[in-house]
Amino acid sequence: MKIQSLFTKAFALTLVCISVMVLTIFRLTPSLAVSTTTTPTAQLSATPVIIAQYDLDSGRSGGRSLYKRLGEYDGISAVIDDTAQYVFNDPLIGKYFIGLSTNSKQRLGELLKAQFCQAAGGPCVYTGRPMKLSHSGIGGGLTNEEFNAFVNDIAQALDKNGVKTKAKNEVLAFAESLRGEIVER
Numbered sequence: 001m002k003i004q005s006l007f008t009k010a011f012a013l014t015l016v017c018i019s020v021m022v023l024t025i026f027r028l029t030p031s032l033a034v035s036t037t038t039t040p041t042a043q044l045s046a047t048p049v050i051i052a053q054y055d056l057d058s059g060r061s062g063g064r065s066l067y068k069r070l071g072e073y074d075g076i077s078a079v080i081d082d083t084a085q086y087v088f089n090d091p092l093i094g095k096y097f098i099g100l101s102t103n104s105k106q107r108l109g110e111l112l113k114a115q116f117c118q119a120a121g122g123p124c125v126y127t128g129r130p131m132k133l134s135h136s137g138i139g140g141g142l143t144n145e146e147f148n149a150f151v152n153d154i155a156q157a158l159d160k161n162g163v164k165t166k167a168k169n170e171v172l173a174f175a176e177s178l179r180g181e182i183v184e185r
């Protein structure tokens, strides 16, 4: 009987010791206490494209991000769909898109949406190529006049979708910030 009680006490003591050790280790190295599931490397290294020189803070108005004021993703999507139509039919720059397959045009639209959504402070990640790389050499190098035509098409699409002047100017300022990477002559 006495031996049994001794064993019980020893067992209880061992349990307490183990608990203290486990708690001490976890406190000293908190990382052990955190779930071991990590963000996949692919996600972390997703396209290191920097959305150029656009100060996202300036995109806030009365606490509402530009993304919200544009009507979130659906609002941006509608503006880009219209922009694409204007650009593809633009008398000056439409020629550059004639050879693109339907799928390439769709992909371009999706990339533009992600790019503007991210720049406006939305929860999107632009995964396309940097602007310099994707535009270098188009038509022997894009001109300021061609760039202006593209920006005018964006402006027309913003008007069509009833985007307010302040938000419109912010979107155009972002587009303008890309001029140096896109225009080559």
Ligand code: HEM
Pocket (backbone or CB within 6 Å): 093, 096, 097, 104, 108, 111, 112, 115, 127, 128, 129, 130, 134, 135, 138, 142, 146, 147, 148, 150, 151, 175, 176, 178, 182
């Ligand atoms: C603010 C102005 C512009 C923006 C934001 C813009 C944005 C983009 C984006 C996001 C892409 C996709 C990049 C990729 O494929 O990874 C792209 C591709 C393209 N852009 Fe622009 N772009 C602008 C101006 C222009 C202008 C002025 C032209 C021609 C006049 C142009 C012609 C093209 C063409 C032809 C492609 C397709 C390239 C390909 O498929 O390889 N872009 N642009």
